[in-house]
Amino acid sequence: MLEALAEQIINGLMMGSVYVLVALGMVLVYGVMHVVNFAHGVLFMMGGYVAHFFFARVTGSYVLATLLTMALLAVIGIAIERAIFRPLAGNLRNQVIASLGLILAIENLTIAIWGPNALQLKLPSTETLVTIGPLRFPEHQLLIIAITAVMVVALSLFLKRSRFGTAIRATAQAREAALVVGIPVERVYWSTFAIGTALAALGGALIGPLFLIFPTMGDAPLVKGLAGILLGGMGSVPGAVIGGLSIGVLEAVSTLFLPTDYKDSIAFMAMVVILLLRPQGLFGVRVRGED
Amino acid sequence: MSSRLALIAAVVAITVLYSLPAFAPDPYVLHVLVLACLYVIPAVGLNLMLGYTGLVSLGHMGFAGVGAYVGAILLVDVKHGFWVTLLLATLAAGFAGALVGAICLRFRTHFFMIVTLAFGLLAFSVFNNWDEVTRGAVGFPGIPRPRPIELGGVRYTFGPLPHFYYFVLTAAMLVFALQRLVVRSDFGCTLMAIRQDEKLAQAKGVDVMRYKVAVFALGAALAGLGGLLHVSFLRVAAPASFNLAESINAVLIVVLGGAGSLVGPALGALVFVALPEYLRMTAEWRLVIFGALLVVVTLFAPRGLAGLFHSRNIGVRPGSDTNVK
Numbered sequence: 123m124l125e126a127l128a129e130q131i132i133n134g135l136m137m138g139s140v141y142v143l144v145a146l147g148m149v150l151v152y153g154v155m156h157v158v159n160f161a162h163g164v165l166f167m168m169g170g171y172v173a174h175f176f177f178a179r180v181t182g183s184y185v186l187a188t189l190l191t192m193a194l195l196a197v198i199g200i201a202i203e204r205a206i207f208r209p210l211a212g213n214l215r216n217q218v219i220a221s222l223g224l225i226l227a228i229e230n231l232t233i234a235i236w237g238p239n240a241l242q243l244k245l246p247s248t249e250t251l252v253t254i255g256p257l258r259f260p261e262h263q264l265l266i267i268a269i270t271a272v273m274v275v276a277l278s279l280f281l282k283r284s285r286f287g288t289a290i291r292a293t294a295q296a297r298e299a300a301l302v303v304g305i306p307v308e309r310v311y312w313s314t315f316a317i318g319t320a321l322a323a324l325g326g327a328l329i330g331p332l333f334l335i336f337p338t339m340g341d342a343p344l345v346k347g348l349a350g351i352l353l354g355g356m357g358s359v360p361g362a363v364i365g366g367l368s369i370g371v372l373e374a375v376s377t378l379f380l381p382t383d384y385k386d387s388i389a390f391m392a393m394v395v396i397l398l399l400r401p402q403g404l405f406g407v408r409v410r411g412e413d
Numbered sequence: 414m415s416s417r418l419a420l421i422a423a424v425v426a427i428t429v430l431y432s433l434p435a436f437a438p439d440p441y442v443l444h445v446l447v448l449a450c451l452y453v454i455p456a457v458g459l460n461l462m463l464g465y466t467g468l469v470s471l472g473h474m475g476f477a478g479v480g481a482y483v484g485a486i487l488l489v490d491v492k493h494g495f496w497v498t499l500l501l502a503t504l505a506a507g508f509a510g511a512l513v514g515a516i517c518l519r520f521r522t523h524f525f526m527i528v529t530l531a532f533g534l535l536a537f538s539v540f541n542n543w544d545e546v547t548r549g550a551v552g553f554p555g556i557p558r559p560r561p562i563e564l565g566g567v568r569y570t571f572g573p574l575p576h577f578y579y580f581v582l583t584a585a586m587l588v589f590a591l592q593r594l595v596v597r598s599d600f601g602c603t604l605m606a607i608r609q610d611e612k613l614a615q616a617k618g619v620d621v622m623r624y625k626v627a628v629f630a631l632g633a634a635l636a637g638l639g640g641l642l643h644v645s646f647l648r649v650a651a652p653a654s655f656n657l658a659e660s661i662n663a664v665l666i667v668v669l670g671g672a673g674s675l676v677g678p679a680l681g682a683l684v685f686v687a688l689p690e691y692l693r694m695t696a697e698w699r700l701v702i703f704g705a706l707l708v709v710v711t712l713f714a715p716r717g718l719a720g721l722f723h724s725r726n727i728g729v730r731p732g733s734d735t736n737v738k
Contacts, residue, residue: 158527219664222664222665227701227702227708229704230696230697231701234701348527349531383542384542386534394531
């Protein structure tokens with residue numbers, strides 16, 4: 123029992139790491155632009171497909187393919203910000219509806235290009251097993267946790283220590299004041315979007331080899347990333363990390379007690395309970411009179 | 414468009430729609446129109462929520478699923494009659510709407526959208542996984558069409574396509590009549606007041622929560638009605654008819670047609686169903702184009718197709734409310 127629990131916790135941390143990568147992007151964008159991009163899940167999915175394309179057709183190096191994917195998706199993120207979210211700034215309802223349009227367009231474009239069937243990205247690291255005590259895990263699983271940890275630390279340092287990171291935080295806190303002191307707010311907007319989509323793409327590229335790459339692979343991470351953000355508190359980066367990991371562990375451990383079919387429902391129920399009991403999340407502070 | 418012109422247009426449209434089977438008995442055309450009617454009914458429900466009250470629900474088709482599956486169980490397992498089932502399934506979806514609404518509507522803006530999204534996915538997960546009751550992913554087969562009815566010695570069957578077409582067309586007409594009734598009532602005016610400025614409405618003494626829950630329940634009930642008619646037409650209830658993509662399609666139909674316009678859902682559903690059939694597109698490309706179209710509409714024509722016909726501003730202007738966050 124204890125072994126099974128430990129195994130599920132590691133599995134949960136792995137899935138949780140993927141949710142963290144999705145959640146971080148959404149939290150950053152929400153922080154500075156005050157909009158939830160519901161199309162974040164399909165950008166994650168695109169990460170998987172694009173990584174597969176670069177890996178199978180272009181380089182053959184997984185690391186390089188992943189970096190290229192992140193770069194390409196960052197550019198797509200910038201394009202989306204400039205063409206759609208910026209013109210609709212201040213109109214939340216239309217921003218959300220436009221993001222729904224993006225979901226439809228991107229998901230079905232993917233089906234049109236790659237077909238409805240799942241793709242496989244075979245890597246040796248998914249088959250090499252690493253032994254920890256009595257348990258054995260695919261190397262790739264631990265790799266995902268490690269890379270996410272590195273990304274989280276790097277992002278925190280960037281936000282806290284660098285000049286531009288400070289500008290991002292300043293814009294999140296008070297847009298007008300940031301403008302007054304000469305922060306290039308528009309550049310903050312598009313770079314935040316670029317960072318967010320690159321992180322989502324990284325998530326898709328990392329999970330692809332472990333499972334399959336398919337058109338709706340971003341739906342669950344989107345909702346669980348959102349659940350993680352709500353748990354941690356909207357707009358809080360450490361909250362998104364802890365929230366995402368918690369959701370991952372929670373649903374993995376739940377499979378010990380519940381049929382796996384209902385694994386997905388755990389996150390949804392957790393979300394509603396969190397919102398009812400502690401709407402500001404574990405670390406959230408209510409900003410800008412939001413409720 | 415003046416109101417007299419609108420009346421003439423409505424009369425012409427209704428006449429054409431009802432006389433269509435007599436002039437063009439092409440089953441393909443009727444099939445497409447039946448589908449449009451089936452899409453329009455939940456869309457009217459969403460229009461009341463999204464267009465008139467400003468509530469963007471991302472799980473609307475979950476309620477259609479509630480109506481469809483409650484109806485399927487009552488028809489097939491309990492062996493109730495069709496008309497009783499129609500009533501009960503609609504009420505069940507409305508009740509589910511009131512219940513879910515009471516939870517979701519405690520939140521506003523993003524948080525409301527996120528919980529409705531979660532509800533939609535949860536509902537789909539139940540339809541898809543609760544094999545003993547919903548028959549799971551393979552779908553719930555054997556849902557009957559209504560039995561023949563006799564009115565003054567005339568026997569009316571629902572089996573043939575033109576007959577079913579008249580049936581769903583009439584249902585859609587009644588739903589549109591209901592929408593007009595609601596929108597023109599005091600209740601509807603209060604909903605629009607809430608959309609335009611919720612805080613002001615509250616300050617004026619409107620019990621905002623009660624109105625929102627009421628419209629959410631009404632929207633859900635209409636979704637449930639549409640859901641049951643849909644599965645009765647297809648004779649099978651499949652979870653995929655009530656997933657996230659379908660909920661997005663419902664938003665698409667409302668926004669494309671013109672959120673907060675009486676004819677909006679009809680225009681939206683007609684374009685959504687008929688245009689790709691006309692252009693003979695594959696399913697993926699049609700949704701790529703509609704997705705892009707949805708983005709374009711929010712950017713350049715926030716009042717949708719219906720807005721294009723209005724030369725001057727009559728009453729509501731969705732998407733232009735200043736207080737919407």
